[in-house]
Every structure is written in structure tokens, then in C-alpha cells.
Amino acid sequence: MLTLLATEPTTLQVVWYCLIAVLWIGFLVLEGYDYGVAMLLPFLGKNEKERRVIVNTIGPLWDGNEVWLLTAGGAMFAAFPGWYATLFSGLYLPLFLILVGLIIRGVSFEYRAKHPDARWRNAFDWMACIGSFIVSLVFGVGFANFIIGMPVALAEGSNHLHVFTGGFWSLFSPFALLGGVVMVALFLFHGANFITLKTRDTVHERAKAFAQKEGLAAIVLGAAYLIWANVAFGIGALGWALAAVAAVALVAAWVAIRADRDGWAFASTTVTILLVAVWIFIRMWPNLGFINSGTGIPLDRVTAASTELTLSIMTGAAVVFVPIVLAYQGWSVWVFRKRISTKNIPDDVATIPVSASA
């Protein structure tokens, strides 16, 4: 009965919080670029072959990237059911928007190729673009709200179930809205760097030109976000240090893309996204991004957590399988490492104009 009074987390609870952070970071870094690529698809692809080049930069990878999100959700459910229950019911409508975005972009990549018609393909390209935009924007707003803290209280008649007490519109504070815009801007930059890295010729040049311009916007918006976050919701000196390195990496990405160092540019936006996410997850400790109001048992890392038995079983599985997953996902990136250009795209549907309006 000692655990009844525990307020300090156990080792396994800390381990699982870190693992969940790793899964979210994996998702943000990996799907970050494929959201960016999909958002740019209708704009950077001026003809059907160019669009196909852009789609094929992420074609073999996007689905595996998305599993990072599914696993992050599953891990929260298994390791911190209290967190999962309150968060997912509290963010009901935003999550619905995310699901709609994921649905329409998910079918687009496969379905666009299945009918040689300009309007058909154009429609799915826009679905991929808009779906990715919605998901990026809503996740950006969501993570900003975790920084601010979501107000929760015990549900009526329950001793353990916490519910979100802010309304739907309370999620759209100025800082949260900036968070949404920043995530879109970062992913666009990250995605443009990825396209530049993975292509040759016309698409490569156009993506690079876009990254050089959009990178500036990402830097300005990102800096505003990091300063605001540190001033208003600070986590101390470490927070400033993380933010400073993230900002330097973002500027380095812009310098690198101008200097034709595509690989360095992509690596730098990766570092930025990673460090911003680390900042957010440090900020969310120990209350998991919630602010408890009222009395009774609070919702935090200890009360939301699963039992030690469940956590230890899951730790065993993670120790064995996470390295295996990393190995084969890394191998799959290696298999598709070659840059592609319109010369690699078959001629079968080359006669299709890019859209009815273009």
C-alpha cells in the first residue's frame, strides 16, 4: 500500500514518459517532412511528371512514418491511461479534425495514381495538401496548449477520471494559434529541404528556391514562438539553451540550403524540430500538460500511470523491438536513397495536363 501515497515517479514511469516523448519526436521529425512535402505538392509540381516526382520522394516512406503517431497514441494508452483518457476526450473536436486530415491525405497517395485524368489527380493532390495542412496546424495548436496547460478537474461522481474543463474555443488563444502557424511553417521548410535533398533538375531547383524564401518566415515565426514560450511558460536556463540551439539550427538550415548543402539543411531542420519537442516535453513534466483545479487526486505522471507490471512488460517489448524497427526503417530509407527527377518517371500518363485550371 506504499504506492498509495506516492508522489514521486518510479523509474519505469520516467522511462515511459521519455519513450512516449521519443515516439512523438519521431513522428514530428518524420511525418513533419512528409506533411511538408504533401502541402507543397500542388504548388511545386507544375506538370504531372513533376508532381509525380514530388509524391515519389515520400511514396515508400510516409505510411511507416505515420505509424510513429499510432505507436505514440498506443504507448500513451498503455503506459499512462489517465493521460490518454483525459487528453483524447478533452481534445475531441481537434482530434476529429486531425482524423479527417489523416484520412483524406492517406488515401490520396495511392488513389491519385489509379486514374489517368487531370481532374482526378488534381483533386487528390489537393486532398493530400489540405489534409496535411489541417493535421500540422491542429497539432501545432495542440502542442501549444500542452505548453500553456489544459485545465482539468475530476469528473462528477468519479474519484479518478479527469475531464478537460476549458471549452473548445479556449484552445485558440493567441499563443496556441501562433503554435499552429509555426508548426505549418516549420514543416513546410523541413519538407522543402527534403524535396531538395531527394530530387534533381527542375523540382530540385524550385524546392530550393522555395526553401530559401520560406525558411526566413520559419525563422521569424519560430523565434517569436520560442521567445514567447520561454518568457511566459519558461522552464529555466535549460529551456533558453534548448531554444537557442533550436534557433541556431533553424538559421543553419537556411544558410545550408542557400549554400547547396541539402543534406545539412535537412539535418538542421530535423534538429530544430527535435529540440523544440524536447522543450515541450520537459515543460509537460510532471503534470503531462494539464493544470489541475479543485481538490482530490490530481492528474499527473504518477496517478495517470499504469501499474509496474504493465510498464515492465512493455519495457521488455520496447527494448527488443524498438531497435529492430529502427533498423528496418533505416534500411528502407537507405533503399530509396537515390535522388529522382522527371527523367525517372515513366511516360505512361505524361500527356495529362496538371490540372483543369492550370
Added chain:
Amino acid sequence: MSPETIARWQFGITTVYHYFFVPVTIAMSLLVAVMQTMWVRTGADKYLRLTKFFGKLFLINFAMGVVTGIVQEFQFGMNWSEYSRFVGDIFGAPLALEALLAFFLESTFLGLWIFGWDRLPKKLHLAAIWLASAGATVSAVFILAANSFMQNPVGATYNPFTDRAEMTDFGALLTNPVFLATFPHTLSAAYMTGSGLVLAISGWHLAKLNKADRTAQEDADVSAFRWSTKFAAWVLLASGAAVILSGDFQGKVMYQVQPMKMAAAEALYETAGGDGEMAPFSLLTIGSLDGSRPIFEIHVPGVLGILAKNDPYARIEGINNLQESYRQGALVNPNNALQQAYSDKLATIGISDFTPNIPVTYWTFRIMMTLGFIAIAIGAWTLFTLRKDRLPKHSVLWSFLMLAVVLGPLFGNSAGWIFTEMGRQPWIVAGVLPTASAVSPGVGVGSVFATMVLYTLIYGALAVVEVGLMIRYAKAGLPAEVAPVEIKGEDDVLSFAY
């Protein structure tokens, strides 16, 4: 309507829809893997053409399975947050393991398979589809283990301090008798569905190609489709046999752990059998509109006892008796540790009606079995039609049979899941957590209703696109295929690109 009712409708709609794509994915990935293996082993062109043809149909279907699956995972937290909190310690683990062990495997290697034709050596490329297929199967292991916990909550106890169910034995989840029965039943039903689809498309083409003056190209097509039709028909028959055997086993397990579901499946109101009497199996019962009493019945004596206990003279408890004993505090399954530990708390919640919707359970049970038997019969008839060197004749009847062998298992799956899930009511975790207590308290009726309408509209629109594409590509027939060439130069044309 209460939030519970709408949340249940939403779950029902999204699950039934999702489960049109899951069994096809599980089975077709395997069938395509076998076709490609035949190609790698024999080098015969027809197997490569079949692989590409059915591979394309598989991918059209797979895309829908992926995007509708995410909705399912999120829904537990969104609509059923008290359920998630209450059983997360046990139920969350298989879901997380499903993602870690199955989804990564399936999606990564499917990406390698789709785009890897010209970049991977032949055998490594073949391994990719086998690993993707294994991922789909492993995913079924975990999701069915999780669902079986809801039917028969083993390996857990109730902790009154944290007020939730907590895991005591993970091994018990994977040796849950319900899981051991459900896994082979669901998996073989999936193989019936996938093979039904392959059989139907191949058989339809065969009949169309069955004409006097065939070209050499058409002869090659006949040879390929003949092979795939017979192959699919044999898979259908074998999996059909497995469905029947595992279904019989499942009935016995169900009677042990969920006697009310068995009684509801039979619309058996009064206890029957025992003391030298035989319990009847209902072939047909017409009930009153509210389902509270039977009006007209046709019975076969003894069969129910055999189904439930392998004994024609077994005593089978009826709905009314079970209802009465549950009202007096009896446990659904007296041997279940979680049900025992939670019984005091449950008594304070107060629940008075322990019967599921009888007409729904009764009819879905029969629809499931009837559709399954029809599909098996069509599989046998196909093999008979194709005996020696014969080909089917192009006729309305043949086309109808080919359509039925697709839709039979597909809707049979739906009926089976509706039976399983509705038959468990009023429980979300059998004998422990009432469904009404499991809904998210912070989510308004309006949100659940609005999203349900929107999901349905999106799913409806996607269904039109999906079915349209499936028909279009199924009709197009086998591609004229040349073996892929490994790309070397940077300007080489890709053998596959979106």
C-alpha cells in the same frame, strides 16, 4: 438519445466499415505473397502478372484499411474515456504492441514491396511482401487478444484504491480461451473473404474468356486465371472448414463465459434440456416486436446442447433465468477473478437489465452462418465447374455466384462482429463495466452526433471511390507484364511510380 447510444452507433458504423478492409488486407497480402513465390520459384510469367494484378487491388483496399484504422484507435480515448482509464492498464498494452510489432512491420515492408521492384534483389523483394503479410496477421493477434479481454476479462483484478482494473498476468491475455477460439475463427473468416474476392474476379474473367476463337494472349490469360480461381477456391474451402470447426469451439467457450450471449443467439427464453431432456436448436424463431417473447419457432432437438457442451441432453440456461439470477447478484462467470473483485462496486452502480438486443443477436448469428455456408458452397461448385479442363460459361447465374462469393464472407464478417459486440451488451467489459459507465463524461451529445454524421458522409464518399476503383481495375484484367529490371543509372525509368 443518450451520449452512450450515439457513441455506440458511431463505434458500430466506423468498426463495421473498417472491417470491410481488414480481412481483405490480411488474406490478400498472403495470397499475393503466394503468387509472387510461385513466380520466383517457377519464373512463369503468369504468376508475375497475377501478382501485379491482385497486388494492385490489394493496395487500393489497403489504403482504406489504414486510414479507417486510425479512427478506431483514437475512438477509445475520444468516446470511451472512462473505459480507457478503467482498463488501460490491460487493454492499452496489446494496442501499443500491435503498433510496435505489427504496424511498423506491415507499413515499412509494404512500402519496400510497392516501390522496391527495381531496387531489391528478387528474393529480398519477395521477403518484403511476406513480412508485410506477417505484420497484418500479428496485428490480428493483438487486436483480438484485446477484444477477447472485453468478452472474458482474464489476467486482471480490481484495485479499489485506483478504482480500475489492473493486470495480474499478461500470459492469461494471450491464453484467454475466448482468444484461442476467436483468433482462428476470425483469421480463417478473413481468408474466406480474401479468397472469395480472388475467386470471384478470376472466375468472372474465366467465363468471359470462355469463347471459341481465343487469341494466344487470351489463352495465356485463361491459364493464369484458371490457376488463381482454383487456388482461391481451395483456400476458401480450407478456411471455410476452419471457420466451422473454430466456430463450434467458440460456441462452447462462449457458453462457459457468456451464457447470456449463447441464450440470446438462440432466442432461448426458458431454460431447456437437462434431466434427460434435449435442448432445442432454433432453426427459425419469429419473436414479438420488442423481442421479449417468441411467437413462432422451428426447433431441432439436441443440437443446442451439442453446440454449447457437446452433449445433446445438456441443460442450457434461458434468457429469463439468467436475467433473474444476475438481478440477484450472480456473476456472469463465477470463475472470473476481475468480476469477483469488482462485484461489490458493481452492486453500487446498479444495473437491472442484463439482456442484449435479442432480435439483433439472433438474426446476426444466423446471417453470419448462412452467408458463410453459401460462400463455401460456391467454392465447392467452382471447383466442380472447373474439373478437368472445363471452364465456366458466361451467364447471369455465374456472375451472380461470383458476386455472392465476395459479398457473402464480407457481410458475414459484419454480422459476426455485430453479434459478438451486441451480444456482450449491456457490458463493455463482460460482467464488470457496464457500457453506460464507459462513455466520456466530458463529451457532449452534439459533438458525438456531429462527428458521427461527418464520418458517415466521408466514409460514404470514400466507398464510392474505392468500389469504383476496385471494379475498374478488376475489369481491366491482367497487365501485360515484363519482369522488372534493376535500375542502375540515375536517369533510368522507375518500374513503379505513383
